[in-house]
Amino acid sequence: xxxxxxxxxxxxxxxxxxxxxxxxxxxxxxxxxxxxxxxxxxxxxxxxxxxxxxxxxxxxxxxxxxxxxxxxxxxxxxxxxxxxxxxxxxxxxxxxxxxxxxxxxxxxxxxxxxxxxxxxxxxxxxxxxxxxxxxxxxxxxxxxxxxxxxxxxxxxxxxxxxxxxx
Numbered sequence: 247x248x249x250x251x252x253x254x255x256x257x258x259x260x261x262x263x264x265x266x267x268x269x270x271x272x273x274x275x276x277x278x279x280x281x282x283x284x285x286x287x288x289x290x291x292x293x294x295x296x297x298x299x300x301x302x303x304x305x306x307x308x309x310x311x312x313x314x315x316x317x318x319x320x321x322x323x324x325x326x327x328x329x330x331x332x333x334x335x336x337x338x339x340x341x342x343x344x345x346x347x348x349x350x351x352x353x354x355x356x357x358x359x360x361x362x363x364x365x366x367x368x369x370x371x372x373x374x375x376x377x378x379x380x381x382x383x384x385x386x387x388x389x390x391x392x393x394x395x396x397x398x399x400x401x402x403x404x405x406x407x408x409x410x411x412x
Contacts, residue, residue, distance in 0.1 A: 279378035283408035284325075285371050288401045289386040291356060291363035295397060303365070304397060306390035307358045310369045313351040313383040320347045321375035321382065326354055331366030339369075346373075346382075358390060371403070378411030 287310050292303035314321060323346060326339040339354045346352060356363060371384055386401040 277380055279411040280375070280381055281378055281409040281411050282374035283372070283381070284406045285384050285403040286406050287369040287371060287384055287386050287403045289356065289363065289367050289369060290365050290388050290401075291358075291361055291367050292365055293388075293397070294365070295395075303361075304390055304392060305358045305361065306388045306397065308356040308363070308367065309387040309389075310354045310371065311351065311383070311385050311387055312346065312353065312371065312373075314346045314349055314379070315381065315383055316379040317348055319375060319377040319379045320345050320350075321373045321379050322346070323352070323371070323373050325370065325372040327370045328354075328356065328363065329368050329370065330362055331364035336362055336367075370406075 289308035289310065290306055291308055292305050295304040310326065312323065312326075323340060323344040327335055328337045328339060330336050344352065354369070356367070369386070373382065384403040386403075387398070388401070389398040390396070
């Protein structure tokens, strides 16, 4: 009985140590702060929803959502550029830098009727801040409806380059 109790206690102690004292547990609480980033955001102006209709793509509205997750500091959007499947620049969405305040967000829309981007379209988004900020959430949101069918999904961005705060 004593041996069984000691075994349970040591198992509990090891579990506690792994959960609360391990480097992995403490690093999960660390939030990276950034001064600038350039990110790649995949979007789709259409997809092929049914293999029987390869020549009839399902058109989608593509939205790039840019969200400031920092509660205290702003950042400045410097570039929001839209490219097609072949890497050709189609549109500069940002005429001048735009400040995104704490917890604020903005979005840029490629309408369903715009078929130039293709199924491999993408945005390149660049931002910077004089103060370090928590990493923004930058996602692609696609949505489309046709007759009685609806499709929606989200894509994540990929950091291409950036400057982390010290």
